[in-house]
Amino acid sequence: MIVKFTVRPGQGESSGFDLGDMLWTGELGEAHSAGQSPDQGMMIHVSVAQLLDCLREFLKGRTKTVSFTGADTSFQLTFTRTKKGISVTGPSGPVSVLAPGELAETVLSAAEELAREHLDNLPSDGVADDYLAALGAFRLIALP
Numbered sequence: 001m002i003v004k005f006t007v008r009p010g011q012g013e014s015s016g017f018d019l020g021d022m023l024w025t026g027e028l029g030e031a032h033s034a035g036q037s038p039d040q041g042m043m044i045h046v047s048v049a050q051l052l053d054c055l056r057e058f059l060k061g062r063t064k065t066v067s068f069t070g071a072d073t074s075f076q077l078t079f080t081r082t083k084k085g086i087s088v089t090g091p092s093g094p095v096s097v098l099a100p101g102e103l104a105e106t107v108l109s110a111a112e113e114l115a116r117e118h119l120d121n122l123p124s125d126g127v128a129d130d131y132l133a134a135l136g137a138f139r140l141i142a143l144p
Contacts, residue, residue, distance in 0.1 A: 001024065001025065001026040001027075001088070001095070001096045001098055001102070001103070001106050002023070002024075002025040002026075002106075003022070003023070003024050003025075003106050003107055003109075003110040004022070004023040004110055004113075005020060005021075005022055005044055005048050005110050005111065005113070005114040006020050006021050006023070006034075006044070006114075007019075007020040007044055007114075007117075007118050008020055008021065008041060014118065014121040014122055014123070015122065015123060015125065015127075016043075016045050016046065016122050016123070016125045016126070016127020016128060016131075017043045017045070017046065017127065018043070018044060018045065018118075019041040019042065019043065019044065020041065020042065020043075020044025020045075020047075021033040021034040021040075021041055021042070021044070022042070022044075022047070022070065022075065022077075024077065024088060024090060024095050024096075025095070026088060026094075026095040026096025026097075026098070027096055027097075028093075028094040028095055028096055028097070029090070029092065029093055029094055029095050029096075030090070030092070030095060031075075031077060031088075031089075031090020031091060031092065031095050032090075033070065033073065033075040036075075038074070039073075040070075040073045040074055040075040041073060042070030042071050042072055042073035042075060043070075043071040043072050044070075044114070045114075045118070045119075045122070045127050045128070045131050046071040046072075046127060046130075047070035047071045047073070048111050048114060048131065048134075049127075049130050049131045049133075049134040049135075050068070050070075050071060050134075051068050051070075051077075051107070051111075052107070052111060052134040052135060052137070052138040053134050053137070053138075054066055054068045055068075055079065055103070055104070055107060055138070056134075056137055056138050056141055058079055059100055059103070059104055059141055060141055063081075064080065064081050065078060065079065065080045065081070066078070066079050067079075075091070076090075076091060077089065077090055077095075078090075079103075082097060084097050085097045085098050085099045085100070085102075085103075086098060086099070086100055086103050088103070101142075104138075104141060104142035105142055107138075107142070108135075108138060108139060108142040108143070111135055111138070112135070115131065115132070115135060119131060119132070
């Protein structure tokens with residue numbers, strides 16, 4: 001599975017509330033927020049921090065299903081435990097079924113890439129601190 005988090009260009013000075021998009025591509029399909037009508041762009045840094053927190057609790061718990069909705073958007077993903085692994089479903093249907101560790105590693109890699117590319121440019125408005133805290137907590141379960 002491929003997961004990418006991106007910041008939309010041309011927004012002016014960087015902030016923790018920059019609009020961005022998520023792209024999830026798997027063997028069963030694709031879920032993406034870019035180019036949708038109505039627009040499904042989201043406050044990407046806030047959304048990724050929320051996703052990390054949501055998945056961290058899901059991956060270490062016994063909950064069968066969890067849904068994630070990005071900040072200030074209608075873009076939604078559903079994660080469901082199945083006998084074959086974790087099913088990832090987006091607005092247009094199934095995306096992938098993968099092992100919990102593979103999901104964790106894939107999401108961690110995408111979140112770290114976004115941090116490397118954009119976090120240093122953010123003002124200290126608290127969003128960067130929240131993002132780093134969520135990333136650190138997620139690393140603990142993604143890299144046991």
